[in-house]
Amino acid sequence: MQNDYLNANRASWDLRTETHKDSEFYDLEGFKKGKNSLNNIELEALGDVSGRSMLHLQCHFGQDSLSWARLGAEVTGLDLSPKAIDLARALSRELQIPARFVESDLYSAPEKIDGKFDLVFTSYGTYGWLPDLERWAAVIEHFLKPGGVFYIVDFHPTLYLFDFDSGRISYEYFNRGEPYVEESEGTYADPQAKIRHTDYFWSHSLEEVISPFLKRGLQLEDFREFDYSPYNCFPNMVERAPGEYVYGKAGVRLPHLFSLKCRKRKEERGKTN
Ligand SMILES: C[S@@+](CC[C@H](N)C(=O)[O-])C[C@H]1O[C@@H](n2cnc3c(N)ncnc32)[C@H](O)[C@@H]1O
Known part of the structure; x- marks a missing residue:
């Protein structure tokens, strides 16, 4: 299973990248x-980097990575797609x-990257590609310096319930323990693109996203919807506003995004006070 999902998703993201680079969406x-590709949400959340x-x-x-670098951050970007x-x-x-x-692959990152970071950032279309968010949080904690911050802004699990074409609720809220495997055409940045790919993805509840960080003792600093x-x-x-x-x-007001900001403690747990 491990290799099936990684091989399929790698091939899918390779194909999408070829389309994305020429899309209006990615401009x-x-x-x-010189245009910065980041949104005010994450710019305001992380402040001066x-x-x-x-x-x-x-x-x-790498657009967002390079946008952070333009703002002065020393960035290492990681992705599955060559x-x-x-x-x-x-x-x-x-x-x-x-x-x-x-x-x-995200889970192999500790074998590929040395060093610890002030900030670990991830955004818009990330956790759904990962089977296990406990292991995800372990990787993130591994890379944070004491006092370092993890920030994610991503699509809300409630939004992912929908089949966006029909409007029907078609996906489960809680992780089924197995992936959805879907073959489709096009990509979000260009729905008409003549590419066909098979994708493996997972449902994750908000609890599944947040609780691994709390269990690991990271301090929850901010959570938004x-x-x-x-x-x-x-x-x-x-487009309801620009x-x-x-x-x-x-037909109802839905949560579309959530953001989560957590900090790794400066001292090991138990050693403070
Ligand atoms: C929707 S994109 C992230 C979007 C990004 N915010 C942007 O628009 O530039 C999801 C990315 O996750 C990567 N990805 C998927 N599964 C992965 C894995 N197991 N390890 C590392 N990267 C993965 C894909 O290659 C893809 O580039």
Whole structure:
């Protein structure tokens, strides 16, 4: 199973990267001219990153990683897709924005990357590709310096209940312990793209996302829910205000995103007071 899901998802993200780099959605030309690809949500949450070391997990082809680097962070980006990592490295060279990019499955990251970081960041379309969030949190904790911060902003598990085409609730809220395996065409950045891929993904409840960090003793500093997405990345989204998209078929006000900010304690547990 392990290799099946990694091989399928790697192939899928390689294919998508080829499409994404030329898509309006990712606006690579605008990015090359200096546009920052990050949203106010994560920019405000992390504040001034200059001089901070950052590990960006599931960085795709590096636009957000390089945007943090433009703001002064020392960034290491990690992704499963070799095509995405190749493109991220090429962009770093072309734009002369220093950053390190590592091709790896998330769970193998401790074998591939040395060092500890002030910040571990991940965003928009991440945890659903991972079978086990206890192991995910262990990897994140491993990479945090004492006092370091983990921040995730991602799509809300409630939004992922929907089949976005039909508006029916079609996916489970709680992890079934096995993946959904779906073959589909196109990609969120270009639904008409003539690419076909098989994807393995998992449902995870909010408890599953948050509790591994609490169990590990990280301090929960902030948790938020947002009733919009900054991306028009699912079928049937409506722009309710500039840059704010909502899923139109639900008919009720839904949580679209959550964000979580946790800090690793400076002292080992039990040693404070
Ligand atoms: C939706 S993208 C993240 C989006 C990113 N915020 C962006 O728009 O640039 C998800 C990324 O997760 C990566 N990924 C999926 N499974 C992974 C795994 N097991 N280990 C590391 N990266 C993985 C994919 O290759 C893909 O680049």
